[in-house]
Amino acid sequence: MEEILNALARALSFGTPLLIACLGAILNERVGVVNLGVEGMMALGALAGFALAFGSGVGDGNLWLAVLAAMLAGALAALVHGFVTITLRANQFVSGLALTMLGLGAAGLLGKRFEGQPLFNQPPEWPFTLGAIGLALLLAFVFYATKIGLSLRSVGENPAAADLLGINVLGVRYAAVAVGGALAGLAGAYLSLVYRPSWTDGMTAGLGWIAVALVIFVGWSPLRAIFGAVFFGLLYYLQFRLQGQSGVPSEVFASLPYLLVILVLALSGLRGQQGNAPEALGKPYRRGER
Amino acid sequence: MGEPLLRLQNITKRFPGVVANDSVSLEVYPGEVLALLGENGAGKSTLISILYGLYRPDEGEIFIEGRPVKIASPLDALRLGIGLVPQHPTLVGRHTVAENLALGIGTPLLPARRIVPLIERIAQGYGLHIDPKAPVHQLSPGEKQRVEIVRALLRGAKVLILDEPTSVLTPQEAEALFQVMRELKAAGKSLIFISHKLEEVLAIADRCTVLRRGRVVSSLPTPEASKTKLAQMMVGRSVSFERKRANPQMGEVLLRVEDLQVRSGRNLPALRGVSFELCAGEILGIAGVAGNGQSELVEVLAGLRKMEGGMVRLAGQPLVANPARLFAQGVAHIPEDRIHMGTVPSMSVAENLALRTFHQAPFARGFLSNPAAYAANAEARVKEYAVATPSIHTPSRLLSGGNIQKVILARELAGQPRLILAVHPTYGLDIGATEQVHRVLLEKTYQGAGVLLVSEDLEELLSLSDRIAVLYQGRLRGPYPVGQISREQVGLLMTGGEA
Ligand SMILES: Nc1ncnc2c1ncn2[C@@H]1O[C@H](COP(=O)(O)OP(=O)(O)OP(=O)(O)O)[C@@H](O)[C@H]1O
Ligand SMILES: [Mg+2]
Numbered sequence: 001m002e003e004i005l006n007a008l009a010r011a012l013s014f015g016t017p018l019l020i021a022c023l024g025a026i027l028n029e030r031v032g033v034v035n036l037g038v039e040g041m042m043a044l045g046a047l048a049g050f051a052l053a054f055g056s057g058v059g060d061g062n063l064w065l066a067v068l069a070a071m072l073a074g075a076l077a078a079l080v081h082g083f084v085t086i087t088l089r090a091n092q093f094v095s096g097l098a099l100t101m102l103g104l105g106a107a108g109l110l111g112k113r114f115e116g117q118p119l120f121n122q123p124p125e126w127p128f129t130l131g132a133i134g135l136a137l138l139l140a141f142v143f144y145a146t147k148i149g150l151s152l153r154s155v156g157e158n159p160a161a162a163d164l165l166g167i168n169v170l171g172v173r174y175a176a177v178a179v180g181g182a183l184a185g186l187a188g189a190y191l192s193l194v195y196r197p198s199w200t201d202g203m204t205a206g207l208g209w210i211a212v213a214l215v216i217f218v219g220w221s222p223l224r225a226i227f228g229a230v231f232f233g234l235l236y237y238l239q240f241r242l243q244g245q246s247g248v249p250s251e252v253f254a255s256l257p258y259l260l261v262i263l264v265l266a267l268s269g270l271r272g273q274q275g276n277a278p279e280a281l282g283k284p285y286r287r288g289e290r
Numbered sequence: 291m292g293e294p295l296l297r298l299q300n301i302t303k304r305f306p307g308v309v310a311n312d313s314v315s316l317e318v319y320p321g322e323v324l325a326l327l328g329e330n331g332a333g334k335s336t337l338i339s340i341l342y343g344l345y346r347p348d349e350g351e352i353f354i355e356g357r358p359v360k361i362a363s364p365l366d367a368l369r370l371g372i373g374l375v376p377q378h379p380t381l382v383g384r385h386t387v388a389e390n391l392a393l394g395i396g397t398p399l400l401p402a403r404r405i406v407p408l409i410e411r412i413a414q415g416y417g418l419h420i421d422p423k424a425p426v427h428q429l430s431p432g433e434k435q436r437v438e439i440v441r442a443l444l445r446g447a448k449v450l451i452l453d454e455p456t457s458v459l460t461p462q463e464a465e466a467l468f469q470v471m472r473e474l475k476a477a478g479k480s481l482i483f484i485s486h487k488l489e490e491v492l493a494i495a496d497r498c499t500v501l502r503r504g505r506v507v508s509s510l511p512t513p514e515a516s517k518t519k520l521a522q523m524m525v526g527r528s529v530s531f532e533r534k535r536a537n538p539q540m541g542e543v544l545l546r547v548e549d550l551q552v553r554s555g556r557n558l559p560a561l562r563g564v565s566f567e568l569c570a571g572e573i574l575g576i577a578g579v580a581g582n583g584q585s586e587l588v589e590v591l592a593g594l595r596k597m598e599g600g601m602v603r604l605a606g607q608p609l610v611a612n613p614a615r616l617f618a619q620g621v622a623h624i625p626e627d628r629i630h631m632g633t634v635p636s637m638s639v640a641e642n643l644a645l646r647t648f649h650q651a652p653f654a655r656g657f658l659s660n661p662a663a664y665a666a667n668a669e670a671r672v673k674e675y676a677v678a679t680p681s682i683h684t685p686s687r688l689l690s691g692g693n694i695q696k697v698i699l700a701r702e703l704a705g706q707p708r709l710i711l712a713v714h715p716t717y718g719l720d721i722g723a724t725e726q727v728h729r730v731l732l733e734k735t736y737q738g739a740g741v742l743l744v745s746e747d748l749e750e751l752l753s754l755s756d757r758i759a760v761l762y763q764g765r766l767r768g769p770y771p772v773g774q775i776s777r778e779q780v781g782l783l784m785t786g787g788e789a
Binding site: 146150161162163164165166168290 | 339342344345363364365368369374376380381382383384385389390392393394395396397398399400401402635687688
């Protein structure tokens with residue numbers, strides 16, 4: 001019993017950054033913009049948060065400032081993606097991939113001097129976990145019960161229709177992309193400030209990619225994202241547990257999340273989940289184009 | 291008459307290869323309905339798009355109540371009190387009717403729920419019935435058109451533009467719309483009305499402005515206009531409106547439908563035991579208000595939808611539910627949704643014209659395709675149907691609505707089809723093109739083809755069909771020989787009455 005409760009607690013703590021990043025990606029994709037840069041934005045967020053907390057001396061008072069810095073870093077990176085894909089109408093997949101590579105590289109380079117430096121205060125995890133679940137509920141509420149949500153969803157489904165009714169399509173897309181990036185940054189900050197208060201290059205460890213895959217797995221639904229994140233959190237936990245006990249090389253376990261992503265995408269394909277994708281996903285919008 | 295509410299001055303808009311609007315000037319006064327007429331591709335929708343902030347004019351100015359205005363976006367247009375019912379439904383398919391109507395004007399919380407009473411009030415008041423909870427992608431084009439009209443009414447406007455609003459409405463619905471237009475007119479609003487149906491224009495418009503190849507060729511008060519005169523001005527030649535059927539040469543039974551049962555996309559019964567026969571050389575008209583099972587009937591016959599029960603035989607053989615094989619057997623399909631079902635919008639006119647036959651010689655040579663064959667075929671079809679397109683390599687989405695329809699007709703009616711499933715075949719076509727399509731359909735029947743003609747245009751049905759049947763809530767009434775049923779009786783059957 002205790003074992004199970006412990007596993008669940010760990011699953012929640014692993015699942016928290018997944019959930020936050022996944023919600024950001026859901027918001028992005030619901031307005032029609034794919035952002036594959038989640039992993040890169042998480043790394044930038046993790047570094048920005050850590051740098052601020054570290055640089056300003058370690059104290060709980062600065063935690064929220066550090067979190068804010070992480071979100072800002074994520075949002076700024078996302079806005080670059082926004083400019084390239086929304087205004088310049090470049091391919092969203094290519095731009096997102098570039099953002100991931102750029103973000104990982106830049107964070108690695110800039111973070112050299114923080115490598116191995118610990119933060120002394122470890123804040124509790126639960127406020128973040130609860131916050132993430134609250135955010136999922138909030139996002140679902142916004143999507144399905146508010147005028148803003150209706151505009152968001154319409155822009156992702158049929159931007160021409162939204163435009164015809166006076167909705168600022170590009171504005172909505174920029175806003176959603178920025179907030180999505182801020183959430184990816186927040187997920188990164190959770191890793192470097194809360195989960196393991198330290199900075200190591202590559203500490204995002206593919207979580208961003210799993211968050212992106214999770215979006216499809218949960219069918220673009222913020223509520224289902226909660227369960228998806230906990231499920232994947234559990235898998236992560238099991239991976240760590242088994243790693244210590246069996247004689248299997250650790251590389252096998254390290255590659256497990258990616259194998260799972262593939263499995264999950266295959267499963268969602270079988271379930272016809274892809275059919276839930278917003279109609280205009282990945283398509284730039286230009287007014288008056290027939 | 292005082293000051294015009296809206297005035298356009300020397301509006302010019304060029305696209306690669308065409309001048310869509312060539313120094314167009316016009317004005318609309320308060321309490322007036324202006325009809326905008328012209329052939330397919332004359333530039334009507336382009337002018338409207340400029341007025342609504344979708345296109346930017348290359349030259350020219352717009353004045354509202356005498357003041358020059360810049361309309362850079364639809365939001366600007368809405369703020370200036372301009373409303374639009376676009377030519378093609380622009381709705382979010384996956385959302386419900388209520389969600390679509392609440393977009394942009396709903397309450398901050400629960401917009402889709404709170405707007406339902408408003409929708410119902412408008413639906414009741416004007417006789418435009420729609421189910422607020424239905425997902426839009428399951429609606430027929432006619433129902434979508436109703437949603438668009440209700441949307442314009444919900445928003446209110448000083449200048450209301452209606453781009454071919456009646457092309458898929460029943461006569462009753464069109465009459466309801468005209469009533470709405472008269473009320474708006476009485477309230478001092480200005481209306482711009484685009485239509486290819488000249489009877490409607492003569493009935494509702496105060497003035498007519500005729501465009502030809504992007505230029506205003508004439509502007510005259512309706513009392514001075516007549517059908518022949520307007521047609522002459524639009525097309526530049528005289529058009530005959532007589533389409534009497536020469537003696538039909540009925541052949542063998544071509545299509546036999548027995549007790550057909552089908553479910554709709556909403557998984558509700560759409561056809562509840564439909565039976566009829568169609569003979570070679572015959573035109574069987576199917577009348578009915580959109581959403582009474584017409585779409586499902588045609589989809590089954592085109593191999594696009596599964597039947598739940600019953601039997602369909604084509605020339606004695608059970609129907610194979612495969613569109614490509616059906617086409618090979620001579621079943622042509624002119625679908626109701628011309629943009630998404632009838633064409634691939636981003637492919638060229640030449641490619642769209644070869645969609646049915648690209649895998650055969652001369653279009654295919656082994657694994658390779660033969661561009662010369664595409665070009666030769668396209669040149670011939672474009673000429674035969676007078677498709678107005680800058681070139682055969684232009685993507686079909688850039689064509690005007692009527693010209694897209696011509697591309698579909700040219701493709702489907704090529705060769706020797708045995709059974710033609712024609713859904714609103716003249717939807718959005720100008721009078722010259724309509725005349726031509728009617729002529730082609732008749733010619734095909736003389737060559738032994740059977741035609742199933744689904745239309746909400748009773749004039750068209752009565753002038754072309756040999757027999758007419760009416761679909762109401764998934765059941766078929768008739769068929770009745772055309773001479774034995776009146777227009778009024780058909781109208782009654784369409785709304786569930788007894789003839
Ligand atoms: N975005 C565009 N790009 C290129 N060409 C265009 C574009 N929009 C319109 N055109 C061209 O401008 C011309 C006028 O088109 P428009 O849609 O205004 O015609 P229309 O009078 O509304 O015809 P219909 O009765 O068939 O709807 C056509 O030749 C069309 O191909
Ligand atoms: Mg048009």
